[in-house]
Amino acid sequence: MSPWLLAALMLILPFEPLAPLARVAGLQVSTLEAGAAVLLGGAALGVASRGSRLRVPLAVPVVLLLATFLVSAVLAEGLPPLKFTARMAAGVTAFFIAANAFAQSPRFPLLFSGLSLAGALTAAVALLELGPWSLGSLLAPFREHAFEVGGRARAAATFAYPNIAGGFLALALAPTLFFALRERTRAVATISACALTLALLLTYSRGALLGAAASAFTLWWLVRSRPLLRLEFGLLGIAAAFFAFDPTFRSRAASESDRGWYEARIEPRLESLALAPGELTKTDVRISNAGTLTWRSKGEKPFHLSYRWFVVEKGALRPLSLEGERTGLEVGLEPGETVDVAAIVRAPPTAGNYVLVWDMVHEHTTWFSDKTGLGVAVNVAVGRTNGAFALADALRETVAQKSWRPGRTELWAIALELFRAHPLFGVGPDNFRWLYGPASGRSAWDTRVNANSLYLEILSTVGVIGLGAFVLLMAKALSDLGKHRSLEAATLAAALIGFLAHGIFDYLLAFTPIYLAIFTLLGASSAMIHGEASP
Numbered sequence: 001m002s003p004w005l006l007a008a009l010m011l012i013l014p015f016e017p018l019a020p021l022a023r024v025a026g027l028q029v030s031t032l033e034a035g036a037a038v039l040l041g042g043a044a045l046g047v048a049s050r051g052s053r054l055r056v057p058l059a060v061p062v063v064l065l066l067a068t069f070l071v072s073a074v075l076a077e078g079l080p081p082l083k084f085t086a087r088m089a090a091g092v093t094a095f096f097i098a099a100n101a102f103a104q105s106p107r108f109p110l111l112f113s114g115l116s117l118a119g120a121l122t123a124a125v126a127l128l129e130l131g132p133w134s135l136g137s138l139l140a141p142f143r144e145h146a147f148e149v150g151g152r153a154r155a156a157a158t159f160a161y162p163n164i165a166g167g168f169l170a171l172a173l174a175p176t177l178f179f180a181l182r183e184r185t186r187a188v189a190t191i192s193a194c195a196l197t198l199a200l201l202l203t204y205s206r207g208a209l210l211g212a213a214a215s216a217f218t219l220w221w222l223v224r225s226r227p228l229l230r231l232e233f234g235l236l237g238i239a240a241a242f243f244a245f246d247p248t249f250r251s252r253a254a255s256e257s258d259r260g261w262y263e264a265r266i267e268p269r270l271e272s273l274a275l276a277p278g279e280l281t282k283t284d285v286r287i288s289n290a291g292t293l294t295w296r297s298k299g300e301k302p303f304h305l306s307y308r309w310f311v312v313e314k315g316a317l318r319p320l321s322l323e324g325e326r327t328g329l330e331v332g333l334e335p336g337e338t339v340d341v342a343a344i345v346r347a348p349p350t351a352g353n354y355v356l357v358w359d360m361v362h363e364h365t366t367w368f369s370d371k372t373g374l375g376v377a378v379n380v381a382v383g384r385t386n387g388a389f390a391l392a393d394a395l396r397e398t399v400a401q402k403s404w405r406p407g408r409t410e411l412w413a414i415a416l417e418l419f420r421a422h423p424l425f426g427v428g429p430d431n432f433r434w435l436y437g438p439a440s441g442r443s444a445w446d447t448r449v450n451a452n453s454l455y456l457e458i459l460s461t462v463g464v465i466g467l468g469a470f471v472l473l474m475a476k477a478l479s480d481l482g483k484h485r486s487l488e489a490a491t492l493a494a495a496l497i498g499f500l501a502h503g504i505f506d507y508l509l510a511f512t513p514i515y516l517a518i519f520t521l522l523g524a525s526s527a528m529i530h531g532e533a534s535p
Contacts, residue, residue, distance in 0.1 A: 002046035002101035006520060007114030009039045009094075013513040014122045014158050014168060017141040027083050032512050033090070040097055047100045054103045056096065057480065058526040061473035066092045068466040069429050076428025084430035084510060091519035098523025103530045108488040111524055112175035115495075115517065119172020120192045122165060123199035126155035130202055148365050149258055150248040150293060151301045155202040159513070166208025167499070167508045169200040171517055174215045174494035178487060180231055181223070190231060197235045201242045204252055207505035209239070215498025222482075222490035251292055259407055262371040263291035266305075266358040268343075272379040273356070275347035280325075283345055285358065288338040295333040295360075304328055305343055306361045308369070312353040322348060326361070351383025371405055404442055408452045408505070414439050415456040419463065426463035430510060450510065454503025474500060477522055480529040492525045 016032035023029065066088055073085045102108060129135050130153050136146070139158060147154040147162050159165040173196055179189035200208055216232050242249055251261065265288040275281060287305055289295050295303035307324035310317045325344040333339060348354060359375040360368040369375050406414070414436045418427050427435055437445030451457040459467045474496065481493040499508075499518055508514040 002043040002097070003105050003107040003110045005039045005043040005046065006098055006101060007110040009036055009043075009520065010111065010114030010517065011118050011121075012036070012039075013517055014118050014125075015142070016158075016160075016512055018143065018160065019141065027086060030512065036090070036094075036512070036516055040094055043097050043101055047097060047104065050104050054100055055530060056099045056103075056526050057529040058099070058473065058477055058522060059096070061469060061476055062092055062095050062522070065466070065469040065473055068425065068462050068469050072425040072462040072466060073429055075425050076431055081428050081430045087510070087512070087515060088429065091515045094516055095519040095523040095526070098520045099526040099530075102524050102527035106527060108492075108524060108528070109178070111520070112178050112488075112491060115172050116175040116179060116189070116192065119169055119176060119196050122157045122159075122169055122172070123192070123195040125157040126165065126169075126199035126202055127195065129153075129155055129157060149204050149252060150261055151362060151365050152204070152246075152248045154204045155199055157199070160511070162203040163205045163207065163506050164508060164511050164514065166200050166203035166205030167211065167502050167506065168513055168517070169196050169203070170208045170211035170215060170498045170502055171495055171514075171521075172196060173200075173212050174219050174491050174498060177216065177219055177228060177231070177494075178491040181225055181228055181487060186227075193231065193235060194238060197238050198242075201239060201249070204249060205506070206253055207502045210505065211498040211500075211502030214501035215494045218497040219490055219494035222493060223487055259371045259405060261291045261293045262360070262362070262366065262368040264288065264360045264368050264372075264375070265290050265338075266360070266376045268358060268376060268378055270378065272381070273345070274381045275345075277347060277351050277383050278349045279347045281345050281347075282342040284340060285327075285343040286338060286340050287333075287360070289333045289335050292335055293362075294335065295329060297329040297332045301362060301364050302328065303333070304361050304363060305341060306359055306367075307343075307345070307375075308357045308359055308367075309348060310355045310357065311348070312355065317355065320348065320354075324356075324359075326363075347380065347382045354380040354382055356380050373404065404437075404440075404445060406436075406440070406449070411436065411449070411452050412456050415451040415453070415460040418460040419456075422460075422463060424463045424465055426459070426461040426466060429461050432457055432460050450507040452506060454500070454507050454509060457507040457509075473522070477525045477529075481525055484528060486528075489525075489528050492521060492528060495521055496525070 012032060012035050016030050020028035021031045021034050069085055069088045073081050125135070129139065142158040143156055143160050147156055154162040155165060156162040157165045159168065173193065176189055176193045176196055179185040180193055197212070200212055216235065220228050220232055252258065267286040269284040273283065285305065297303070304326040306326050309320040309322045309324070311320055325346050327341055327343045329339065345356065356378045357369070357375050358378065415432060418432065418435060418439055432451050433447050433449055436449070451460060455467065458470055478493055478496060481489045502508070509518070
């Protein structure tokens with residue numbers, strides 16, 4: 001019964017609403033976490049009912065990894081990161097339950113079927129999401145908003161972010177290919193593998209694509225199957241076609257982030273304006289496309305020149321909710337091109353001292369300043385003038401702090417700095433997102449951002465001891481799995497390799513669907529390594 005419950009756990013992993021189900025000991029518990037607790041509890045009872053106590057080959061490195069997280073949490077400055085540590089403890093619990101369950105009953109295909117079916121459901125939702133049907137109301141409980149890159153929608157299915165969806169799809173690829181190698185399930189699994197690949201590409205996650213490629217290659221390398229090779233060449237053809245016909249994907253693959261797409265030089269002729277309340281006027285502005293995207297002037301998502309308002313109150317600056325008027329482009333602007341426009345400006349309705357910040361906007365996609373920081377500031381006196389003009393530099397600093405969007409390489413450098421300051425046990429599990437801003441001298445930053453690398457996140461948060469424990473665990477699992485000449489062992493190894501390859505560019509271990517899947521796969525790997533579980 002336990003393997004069935006663990007397969008069911010894989011099946012529910014894609015479905016975690018944002019709203020918490022309850023609070024336990026001050027920590028929020030999601031619906032997925034509650035469901036996982038029920039399924040794992042049932043599986044644990046099934047294991048206990050068998051009565052046999054089995055050796056768990058990967059127990060020592062797993063316990064060592066959890067111990068480093070606990071020590072790092074205790075040593076962390078300020079409040080200990082309890083939630084993330086609790087998640088790792090839950091993951092380790094899933095590991096031991098899976099290790100014993102599959103050692104007692106080595107029904108690995110059940111686990112693969114659950115993960116493969118979950119991947120197929122995710123792929124189906126992702127493809128429907130970007131089709132002609134609107135799934136906004138159905139997907140709203142699972143994420144804050146829809147995602148775009150370069151004006152193209154990014155699939156996230158029922159996950160909070162596209163990169164998590166891509167990571168889960170990459171994890172599900174090897175189990176899906178497992179069934180593609182079986183005669184009875186080959187046709188359905190082949191269709192599912194194609195859908196997985198297409199959905200993964202539509203997440204525009206480069207890390208997930210690397211993970212999927214590494215997983216597929218590892219599986220072929222271990223089993224050396226010609227039918228598998230033909231199928232993987234077909235999947236490679238889907239990816240190649242995507243590259244060939246989607247310039248946005250090519251741009252994303254060739255750039256460190258999409259910040260370089262949204263670069264602009266804006267040069268207003270006037271550095272200050274005096275307007276009446278609500279007055280509509282025009283002022284000359286020169287704009288240059290300093291990014292890599294062509295600024296389209298027509299279509300559903302054109303590029304416009306606009307601005308944002310800040311009001312000066314008692315020497316402080318406060319953003320206004322007023323959106324600036326749009327000034328369209330007569331023709332599209334290629335990278336490197338410059339054009340002079342008569343920009344439309346409408347003054348706020350109330351007299352006062354304001355600062356206008358020039359900005360470009362890619363309609364229904366992003367403001368340039370949200371990607372690259374503050375644009376050009378102009379002082380505006382509405383209805384009166386009383387010396388507001390000296391505050392432009394203060395605005396520039398204030399808004400630049402709030403609009404800071406560090407790229408991947410900048411985050412990596414910050415992670416290394418945090419590691420150098422706390423080399424042994426790091427700054428505490430999950431604390432990178434709370435500390436990378438102050439470490440860079442910033443007063444405002446996005447606390448949802450991680451280090452964008454599995455390895456640098458672990459290094460900075462739990463130190464060299466924690467990274468060493470993680471590497472030891474993965475190295476032992478892969479080394480011992482490599483000694484088994486079975487398709488099941490190869491599938492487990494391929495899934496883990498895919499996760500590790502994806503981890504070069506993304507950090508997903510903090511998300512419930514990923515850490516539960518990984519620790520369950522590690523538990524199954526331990527059972528495979530155990531002599532009694534060898535098929």
